[in-house]
Amino acid sequence: MRPGPGTYRVDGRIYASVLGLLQRRPPLVRIVPLSGRYIPKPRDVVVGTVTDVQGTFWLLDIGAPRWTPLHMTGTPWKIDFGETGQYLRVGDAVVVAVESIEATGRIGVTMLGEGLGKLEGGTIATISPAKVPRVIGRSGSMIRTITTLTGCKVVVGQNGRIWVDGSPEGIIRARECLRLIEEEGQRSGLTERVQAYLDSTQTPGSTHDHRSHVLGEIPHSVGGPREAEVILPPPADAAEPEGPAEGSEDDARPDGAPPDEY
Amino acid sequence: MGSIGAKEVPVLLSPEGRRIDGRRLDELRPLKITAGALHEADGSAYVEWGANKVMAAVYGPREVHPRHLQQNNKAIVQCRYNMAAFSVDERKRPGLDRRSQEISKVISEAFESVIFAEEYPRTSIDVYIEVLQANAGTRCAGIVAASVALADAGIPMVDLLPSVAVGKVAGEIALDLKKEEDNYGEADVPMALVPQSGRLVLLQMEGHLTAPELARALELGVRGCRSIYETMKQALRDRYATGEAAEPQGAA
Numbered sequence: 001m002r003p004g005p006g007t008y009r010v011d012g013r014i015y016a017s018v019l020g021l022l023q024r025r026p027p028l029v030r031i032v033p034l035s036g037r038y039i040p041k042p043r044d045v046v047v048g049t050v051t052d053v054q055g056t057f058w059l060l061d062i063g064a065p066r067w068t069p070l071h072m073t074g075t076p077w078k079i080d081f082g083e084t085g086q087y088l089r090v091g092d093a094v095v096v097a098v099e100s101i102e103a104t105g106r107i108g109v110t111m112l113g114e115g116l117g118k119l120e121g122g123t124i125a126t127i128s129p130a131k132v133p134r135v136i137g138r139s140g141s142m143i144r145t146i147t148t149l150t151g152c153k154v155v156v157g158q159n160g161r162i163w164v165d166g167s168p169e170g171i172i173r174a175r176e177c178l179r180l181i182e183e184e185g186q187r188s189g190l191t192e193r194v195q196a197y198l199d200s201t202q203t204p205g206s207t208h209d210h211r212s213h214v215l216g217e218i219p220h221s222v223g224g225p226r227e228a229e230v231i232l233p234p235p236a237d238a239a240e241p242e243g244p245a246e247g248s249e250d251d252a253r254p255d256g257a258p259p260d261e262y
Numbered sequence: 263m264g265s266i267g268a269k270e271v272p273v274l275l276s277p278e279g280r281r282i283d284g285r286r287l288d289e290l291r292p293l294k295i296t297a298g299a300l301h302e303a304d305g306s307a308y309v310e311w312g313a314n315k316v317m318a319a320v321y322g323p324r325e326v327h328p329r330h331l332q333q334n335n336k337a338i339v340q341c342r343y344n345m346a347a348f349s350v351d352e353r354k355r356p357g358l359d360r361r362s363q364e365i366s367k368v369i370s371e372a373f374e375s376v377i378f379a380e381e382y383p384r385t386s387i388d389v390y391i392e393v394l395q396a397n398a399g400t401r402c403a404g405i406v407a408a409s410v411a412l413a414d415a416g417i418p419m420v421d422l423l424p425s426v427a428v429g430k431v432a433g434e435i436a437l438d439l440k441k442e443e444d445n446y447g448e449a450d451v452p453m454a455l456v457p458q459s460g461r462l463v464l465l466q467m468e469g470h471l472t473a474p475e476l477a478r479a480l481e482l483g484v485r486g487c488r489s490i491y492e493t494m495k496q497a498l499r500d501r502y503a504t505g506e507a508a509e510p511q512g513a514a
Contacts, residue, residue: 006418008378008420010458010459015420015421015458017378017418017419017420018413018416018417018418018419019413019414019416019498019502020416033416034416034502035304035305035414035415035416036304036415036416036417037304037322037323037324037415037416065322065323065324065337065382065385066323066324066325066384066385067325104334104383104384105382105383105384105385
C-alpha cells in the first residue's frame with residue numbers, strides 16, 4: 001500500500017495527516033477529510049464574492065486558502081484597463097468555474113460558460129464544502145425539492161457557498177433547509193425531514209407562482225427563463241451524493257493515529 | 263484575615279504522598295476537551311483542565327495579512343496566546359505583555375514543526391488561544407486546545423500535540439502542577455510531545471532541578487502527554503461521531 005492524500009509515511013509506516021475517514025483502495029491508502037477549507041478542483045462551479053478590484057482583474061473570496069484572481073478576459077464583458085470597477089465592485093457575488101490550479105497554489109477561474117456570471121440580489125448561505133453533495137441530493141433531488149417548495153432560485157457552489165433568491169419567506173425557508181442539511185446531513189432520511197419541514201411551513205402563495213414575478217434574471221448567463229433553476233456542477237461530481245463508496249470507510253481517526261502498518 | 267505580609271506556605275505534600283488537591287505525584291487534573299466549540303472559526307476547541315479554562319480558534323489557511331510576511335514556499339503559522347483580564351484573581355492588564363509574547367512565539371514554533379506547511383504556500387494559519395481562567399499550566403492547556411482546533415480545521419499535521427507541565431513540589435517531582443504548587447514549588451517544566459515520533463517540540467524550565475530530577479520529570483511528562491493524547495483523540499471522535507454512527511443504517 002502506498003500513502004495517498006491525507007497521509008504520510010515514516011519508516012515504512014503510514015500515518016494520517018488530517019482528520020477524516022480511512023479509505024483503502026489498493027494500491028493507495030487515503031484519508032477522506034471531514035473538515036477543512038474548500039480545495040478547488042478544475043471544472044468546479046463556485047460562488048464567490050469580490051474582495052478587491054484591480055486594473056485588469058478582481059480578487060474573489062471563494063472560501064479557498066487563497067484569494068482567486070478573475071481576469072477581465074475571463075468575463076463576457078469588453079472592458080478597458082481600469083474599467084473593472086464599473087462591472088464588479090467589492091462585495092458583489094459571482095458564479096465562476098475553476099479552470100486551473102497552479103503549483104504555487106494560485107487558482108484560475110473564469111466567468112465564461114453556461115450558468116456563470118454575476119449574481120444580483122439574493123443572499124449567500126455558507127455550509128461545509130463536504131456537505132455540498134447532500135444539498136444537491138441524488139441527481140439533484142434534494143435541491144429540486146427545495147427550489148420547488150420555496151419558489152427560490154438557488155445556485156450551489158462546490159465551495160459550500162449557496163446563493164438563494166426569492167420571496168423573503170422563501171429565502172428564510174430555503175436557508176433553514178440548508179441549515180438542516182448542514183447539521184443533520186449525516187443522518188438518514190434527510191430528504192424526508194427537509195420535505196416535512198417545508199410542508200409544515202407551507203404558506204399560501206409561497207410556491208411556484210412567486211418565482212415569475214419576484215425573481216430577477218441572472219444577467220448574461222441565463223438568457224431568459226430556464227427550465228431548471230439550479231445550476232449543477234459537472235455531472236462527475238454530482239453523481240456521488242452519498243459520500244465515500246460503501247464499505248470503504250472505517251472510523252474517524254484523528255491525526256497521527258496510524259491507519260495502517262506497512 | 264490579616265494576611266498582608268504573612269507568609270503562609272501551604273502544605274503541598276502530605277506525609278501519605280497526597281498533594282494539595284488529593285492527587286498523587288503522577289496524577290493529572292481532570293481534563294475535558296470539546297472540539298468544534300465555535301461556529302465561525304475553521305476549527306476550534308474548548309478545554310477545561312483542572313481550574314483552567316481555555317478556548318482556541320483556528321482560521322486558515324488564509325490570505326496572509328501583512329503581505330510581507332508571506333512565504334512563497336509554505337504557510338506561516340501565527341499563534342497568539344492571550345490571557346483575559348479576568349482570568350486571574352488580580353486583574354491582568356489586557357493585551358500583549360512580555361510573557362504572552364514569549365509564549366505565543368514558542369507555541370508558534372512548536373506547531374510549525376508539526377504542520378505540513380508546504381501544502382499551502384503563501385498562506386497563513388492563524389491560531390488564537392484565549393485563556394479565560396488560569397490556574398497554572400495555561401500554555402500547556404493552550405497547546406492542547408490549539409492542537410485539537412487545528413485538527414478540527416482539517417490542517418495536515420504530523421500528529422496532535424499533547425502538552426503538560428511537570429514540576430518540583432516539596433522536593434518531589436510532580437505531574438501537572440496547579441496554581442499553589444506552581445507558586446510555592448521549586449521548579450516548573452512545561453513540555454509538548456509529538457507522540458508519533460516521541461520528539462519534544464517544546465521544553466522550557468523555570469526554577470532548579472538536578473540532572474536526575476530532570477530525567478524523571480521528562481519521563482513523567484511524556485507519560486502524562488500520552489494520556490492526554492488519548493483524551494484529545496476522543497474529543498475529535500465525539501465531534502464527528504453522530505453522523506458516522508448513523509450512516510451505515512442509512513438505507514434500512
